[in-house]
Amino acid sequence: MFRIGEEEVAAVRETLLGKRMWRYQRDSQTERFEHALSRKMNTGYALALASGTGALIAGLTALGIGPGDEVLVPAYTYISTAIAPLAVGAVPILVEVDETLTMDASDLRRKITPRSRAVIPVHINGHPCDMDRILAVAAEHDISVLEDACQSVGGSYRGRRLGTIGEMGAFSFNFYKIISCGEGGAVLTRDPVLYERARIYHDSGLCFFSPGQEVPVPLFAGVSMRISEVLSAILNVQLERLDGILDDLRTVKRAIGREIGEGPDWRLSPMHDADGDCGIKLGILLDTPDRVGAVLARLRTDDFPLGLECPFYSERHVYINWEAVLEQRGAAHPLRNPFREMPVPYTDDMCPSTLDVLRRTLYVIVNPELEAAAAAEAGRKVRKALEG
Ligand SMILES: Cc1ncc(COP(=O)(O)O)c(C=O)c1O
Numbered sequence: 001m002f003r004i005g006e007e008e009v010a011a012v013r014e015t016l017l018g019k020r021m022w023r024y025q026r027d028s029q030t031e032r033f034e035h036a037l038s039r040k041m042n043t044g045y046a047l048a049l050a051s052g053t054g055a056l057i058a059g060l061t062a063l064g065i066g067p068g069d070e071v072l073v074p075a076y077t078y079i080s081t082a083i084a085p086l087a088v089g090a091v092p093i094l095v096e097v098d099e100t101l102t103m104d105a106s107d108l109r110r111k112i113t114p115r116s117r118a119v120i121p122v123h124i125n126g127h128p129c130d131m132d133r134i135l136a137v138a139a140e141h142d143i144s145v146l147e148d149a150c151q152s153v154g155g156s157y158r159g160r161r162l163g164t165i166g167e168m169g170a171f172s173f174n175f176y177k178i179i180s181c182g183e184g185g186a187v188l189t190r191d192p193v194l195y196e197r198a199r200i201y202h203d204s205g206l207c208f209f210s211p212g213q214e215v216p217v218p219l220f221a222g223v224s225m226r227i228s229e230v231l232s233a234i235l236n237v238q239l240e241r242l243d244g245i246l247d248d249l250r251t252v253k254r255a256i257g258r259e260i261g262e263g264p265d266w267r268l269s270p271m272h273d274a275d276g277d278c279g280i281k282l283g284i285l286l287d288t289p290d291r292v293g294a295v296l297a298r299l300r301t302d303d304f305p306l307g308l309e310c311p312f313y314s315e316r317h318v319y320i321n322w323e324a325v326l327e328q329r330g331a332a333h334p335l336r337n338p339f340r341e342m343p344v345p346y347t348d349d350m351c352p353s354t355l356d357v358l359r360r361t362l363y364v365i366v367n368p369e370l371e372a373a374a375a376a377e378a379g380r381k382v383r384k385a386l387e388g
Helices: 006-017 029-041 052-062 080-087 105-111 131-140 192-202 229-260 289-300 352-359 372-387
Strands: 045-049 070-074 091-095 116-119 144-148 168-172 185-189 266-268 281-286 307-309 361-365
Touching: 006 229, 029 045, 029 185, 029 229, 045 052, 045 192, 052 080, 052 144, 052 168, 052 185, 052 192, 070 080, 080 091, 091 105, 105 131, 116 131, 131 144, 185 192, 229 266, 229 281, 229 372, 281 289, 281 372, 289 307, 289 361, 289 372, 352 361
Parallel strands: 070 091, 070 116, 116 144, 144 168
Antiparallel strands: 045 185, 168 185, 266 281, 281 361, 307 361
16 A cells, blocks of 8 residues: 655666665664664664564564463464564464454463563554553563554554564564555564664674764674665665654544444444554454355445455465464474474464454455545445445
């Protein structure tokens, strides 16, 4: 749903023709973006890197998560959230989602063990998680909170930006996101030590290219997930567009939702903070999966102007389809497989509430370009289909 225009083309052109593709050159686009992002999000630090997955792995690395540790992740999220713990040698523990399709804080509490070291709440589809309760559980058990805000850049929870509430947060700027440069990500934190550790991890050659650290952190072996200046040039323009896109998404979503309202066997999906929701998707919760199928079928024959989805069928986001995790193949080399030391008894039916609510949810995918009258008309069509 990102927007793109001549401004991005001009920024790329200038970067390319100036042969300025390397983030450690003077007047770096990447540094400019990192400063602008940390200012906008009100965190002390932001590190831009190659992807949202990279941001999650760098975040877990910075937090010191590793072999022997369990990381709690929701059973409904993009598969990367569950893969990131494996990349640092830890194992993912699946937590149910509630009716908002974000992590169920009660189930989080139930799934904590003496090996729990971190939780990754995911603000999926731009919907804020139940952060007060999640933070309380995390504090009680002294575990770190790394927010996966890959799908929710710019959203908020009770006035605080998503991705800035826990110790660290991860953003993605891939092709499907609110703002995009094709592929990219960022890690956010207020802690200078965590920032330095993420920075060291994201660039194995950092000490040769980049000036000194703000706080002395011993170097360790990292990888290379630097972002290109060409992508950062795009992101600098994209960031300027963020507020406008969010305003439009939210306006269109509200206009559709007003028409749908509530009925004998449906209601709008609840939210932990409706004002902070990004407005990407409008969820409708029905009593049975059959009803979702019937409503989808009706709308698809009614020239409906927006995308529609039952999230149970969005394969890569539902745990029952995460083959590498369920089959406990946590690494290419068997000796590096975290499940070797810590097997986890995953089963297809281990998160039944998640599967139930996914099957009973119908998403209308919001288009921020829709005019007010067209949005209201779309809402009326949904209501008609719901009324049968
Ligand atoms: C919730 C979530 N987490 C992590 C990621 C990973 O981001 P990337 O594709 O930039 O690696 C995504 C991307 O789709 C995502 O939606």
